[in-house]
Amino acid sequence: MAGATDTPWWSNAVFYQVYPRSFADSNDDGVGDLDGLTARLGHLQELGVDAIWLNPVTVSPMADHGYDVADPRDIDPLFGGLAAFERLVTAAHQRGIKVTMDVVPNHTSSQHPWFRAALAAGPRTEARDRYFFRDGQGPDGAVPPNNWESVFGGPAWTRVVEPDGEPGQWYLHLFDAEQPDLNWDNPEVFDDFEKTLRFWLERGVDGFRIDVAHGMAKPEGLPDAKDNSTVLRHTDDDPRFNNPNVHAIHRDIRTVVDDYPGAMTVGEVWVTDNRRWAEYLRPDELHLGFNFRLTRTEFDVTEIHDAIQNSLAAAALVDATPTWTLSNHDVGREVTRYGGGEAGLRRARAMAMVTLALPGAVFVYNGEELGLPDVDLPDEVLQDPTWERSGHTERGRDGCRVPMPWSGDTPPFGFSGSADTWLPMPEDWAALTVEKQRADAGSTLSFFRQAIELRRARAEFEGTAIDWLTAPADALIFRRRAGGLRCVLNAGSRPIPLPQGEVILASVPPAGGALPPDAAAWLV
Secondary structure (H helix, E strand, C coil), rough: CCCCCCCCCHHCEEEEEEEEHHCCCCCCCCCHHHHHHCCCCCHHHHHHCEEEEEEECCECCCCCCCCCCCCCEECCCCCCCCCHHHHHHHHHCCCEEEEEECCCCCCCCCCCHHHHHHHCCCCCCCCHEEEEECEEEHHHHHHHHCEEECCCCCCCEEEEEECCEEEEEEEEEECCCCCEEEEECCCHHHHHHHHHHHHCCCCCCEEEEEECCCCCCCCEEEEEEECCCCCCCCCCCCCCCCCHHHHHHHHHHHHHHHHCCCCCEEEEECCCHHHHHHHHHHEEECEEEECCCCCCCCCCCCHHHHHHHHHHHHHHHHCCCCCCCCCCCCCCCCHCCCHHHHHHHHHHHHHHHHHHHHEEEEECCCCCCHHCCCCCCEEEEEHHHHHHHHHCCCCHHHHHCCCCCCCCCCCCCCCCCCCCCCCCCHHHHHHHHHHHHCCCCCCCHHHHHHHHHHHHCCCHHHHCCCEECCCCCCCCEECCCCCEEEEEEECCCEEEEEEEEEECEECCEEEECCCCCCCCEECC
16 A cells, blocks of 8 residues: 555565465366465466465365364365475565464364374373363263363264273363364463464464454363354354463464564454454554454444444554454355345445455455356365354354456366365356456456455555545545545435545446446545
8 A cells, every 4th residue: 555664564565365275276177275375476466466375275174164273383185285385475574565374272183193192191191181081070981071162063072982992081072073173271272382383474474364363262260151052153252262371382383473674463353342352453462363343244334334333443542453354264255145146246245345445455265266156066165164064053264265267268267276175166157257357358357356455556455444435325435534545334214315526446337427226435
């Protein structure tokens, strides 16, 4: 952004979230990989993004598609190994694109050497103290140690068979049974995590997205929850998350990251109370934190206004940088959330303009720039562990993870040389490929490229504050206080008159000085 040389690079960056399995496949096995991403970096450079956020690519049995980490300091062969990662970092930096990667401090894979050693060592051993092994309740310890539920559904405890062949202790896993939670009260856990951070930072990584950043610390005694939360959701008073000791962990992480000038962290912080959320963004903790309110709003002007205002207010409590995102690999695509079809796409484009007009960092999800919708997949191809753990009552997150369409008229649309992609691609994505959209000045891809370029180049986007201006019913208007850019969103059913000024971009062309429904415009 013009004039922003005195601010950290991440404070106004556009990040592109790469879901590696679904971006580009270089070896025709139907699964995206790092060399595929490297070969397609030109697309991201043309899009104008500043940085990549890379979902997990470290060694994993893939029970939860990489969030079950067996070796945090090596790249899984599925994605090409460490050499492919080093090629990616070098090539991205040559194009001026920074690389941030996911790290998973809350848990490991059940195939991690530590957990395998814990199983072999038996009860009340030092090896088990790295995790949460507990005796069960009731006769013969056959009842779990508490009533906690897994985020993916079902109990958060699994009983093990001890080395003597008898049923024994239980271990805690807030997610899948193949993701045992680490005990951060054991100093070995941080010592090992520090090694992981430094391993990647010394290989040129520019920062980290910290998975379950509100989840590492557990309450003393592991008390029962008052109310079990629903699958993939929890509240601020849930004892499984957001315990005060988590902040000491983030301060320790920050001391490591600060040894590498320019490196940053962004936390996955599912906390709704502003004060408690802001604690994660204090100057000695995370650099950025996701505020997910916009991922849960409908296309309703009051909801949108309140989500934006809430996010700004929460960040302001600690003078932090706000972050904006409309979708990710966990929450589903906004085209579908806003109604699907042409209406959903128009609204998604309008909301992209809203987020790109706001101060702070913006995260664009894998395929968002193409206007991809969620895909209604058949039961037999679903892979998200939520599907099985919920007893087939929750379909999980696979519908927003379908691979990117690049070219051609039939699946796999240039994503892979194999038609047997890890999730099937719908035939009707032929109109959404990068190839077709690149050649169409009116496409969603062309629109994103233009919007990001304007955001980067125009001085009107400067500053860290906005003012809300008077707007018609079912519309909102805000102005960047320092730069003067005005953003108008029409979430109603009728055209609204545009304010005076030059329209530099609109998601739908204005007609007769009026902005159509389901549209946004930028004015200077």
